[in-house]
Amino acid sequence: MSGHAALHDPHDDARCLNCGTTRVGAYCHACGQSGHIHRTLGAWWHDFSHGVLHVEGAVWRTLVLLLRAPGQLTRRYIDGERRRFLAPLPLYLFCVFVLYIVYALLGAPSIRIDPELAERTGAPVEAQLARVDAAIAQGEALPGPEEQRRVSISAPGEPASTRSLAELRAERQELLRVRTVLDGLHGDPKEEIVAFLRLHPTGWGMLDRGLLRAAEDPDFLLFKLEANGYKFSWALIPVSVPLMGVLFARRRGTTLFDHAVFVTYSLSFLTLLLTALLLLARLHVPHRHLLAWAFPAHLYAQTRGAYGLSWFAAAWRSMAIMVIAAVALLVWVLLLLALGFAE
Template identity: 35%
Template sequence: MLHGVFHFDGKFWSTLPLLAFRPGQLTRRYIDGERTKFVTPMAMFLFSVFLMFAIVSNVPGWTDGGMVPAMGEATPSLGSVHRGIGQAVRDKTETIAMLERDRAAAVAAGRSVASIDTQLTRFRKDLAKLTTAARMLPDLNTASPRLIARSLGEPVDQDLLDWLFVKVEHARENPKLLIYKMKSAGYKYSWALIPLTLPFLWLMFAWRRRFGLYDHTVFATYSIAFMSLLVVVLTLLGYAFGGAGRTFAWIALLAVPPVHMYKQLRYGYELRRLSAVWRTVALLHVVSITSTLFFLLLLYLGVAD
């Protein structure tokens, strides 16, 4: 792999500076035929993704699985919720009974019962809410997905619910394993980011026949490769310089990608400034969408595995 990326003839060192500082020119030159001078987009992508997962997974303090509390430690158990609601129902019932006795005594003595009636109304509303919550709360042996189905009033495949409940419970019991599975799936399926991005790039240039699928593929692959290398550099900076390094890393992580996207769009597609600006804004939204879809894919693979 090192030979494929570095090629030991200077390809890597002629590609990396352009990828970092002149991504648009690199993209345009590669598309226009100067392919023998640079590392291919896919080789750069594979190298950057491999390096990112190798570094991020082994640098402490960023994605340390030990920092993730078990679900049982972070939230009360279902049994304790049952007991708490049951105790609250009993307390409200006793209070209402006491107020009703006080009201009867006040009526017999000819005193005003307005304040007692106000309290009764409030406590009865509270009791009604608690009773509704107790009905909606699943039994101790009932899966939470069934509660969702019950609240929606829709029939759901029982086998699917049972399967989902088992998988969710496994993830709740061992969140570190879930994170590990998601990391592994992220490395194996990182290529999915490219086809997820291509339809949106095509839409942004749908009326410009000059640019085809190949152009968009080169653009997306080089762009993702740069973002992966950026994460590597910022992770190492954050680790080396502590709190100040992490602060700088987060600021750079927010500031650098839009600038890089703008430069790659403007010079890679030879756009005017305004055209590059609005496409950069659109591309930032695309990144949000594709990142969310990719995260959901990793979550599914981590839970379902």
């Protein structure tokens, strides 16, 4: 070697340029970074394509097993197969993101009633109410004990029937209830709700202010609930895990980490199921609601496989977990409402 110092090449440096650890081999044993540092556009594209394909491979492997054998996926991840599958939390956040995108593009199925339809529906109700009132007046004018008086009544296109005064009065009350509902569809009840809340406050200042804001601008409250639901979707996990711990309190060798993996993978499947139901609803696929039965079936398979239970133990624990899920969802919704009502 000449007396002049050789030019320093960072590619040949045994020191990791990321964490400073002395490398043993081509990769740092401390942080995993390669010793070969490139600065070309072609190398950048290679890293990008490799990263995307690697992540996609983990995602697809995890999704396939989540749908086909959820208990096996949960058990294998708990037992240590971590690099082969996508971790539960990133998978859940990915599924929530997909649901949010589908919901933002398609929107929720509409449940509003057409006012013209309500108008057309209300006309027969008023006509039948008039006929019932006339029949009641006729029956009250008849002689004899009231319980023995019977009046003939019929609607257009229907055969006549004989009814007692008690039956006619019960039908009248039902028709009045239907008319009240239909009347509420014609107008905007917002002002009446605001007036009621002002006259009957709860006494809890923050709640009263939140209820008034919600009544005055329900669309804004819905927007806040949607935004907070997306941002705090992860909160379902810490709410559910302690309840799972209580359910499996007497089971040895089971930790809260195991329950967290179970809950997160289960929520991932449920999120994908909701996404599928939303898509099917927008496509007007018949009998789409039957797909909802996939959740209890999936929960049973995951419970039995993840915890190594018999069919009977997995069945009753699956039913208990569904109760836990309902409680966790209720707590989560109440938290979202509290955030929505807050200033």
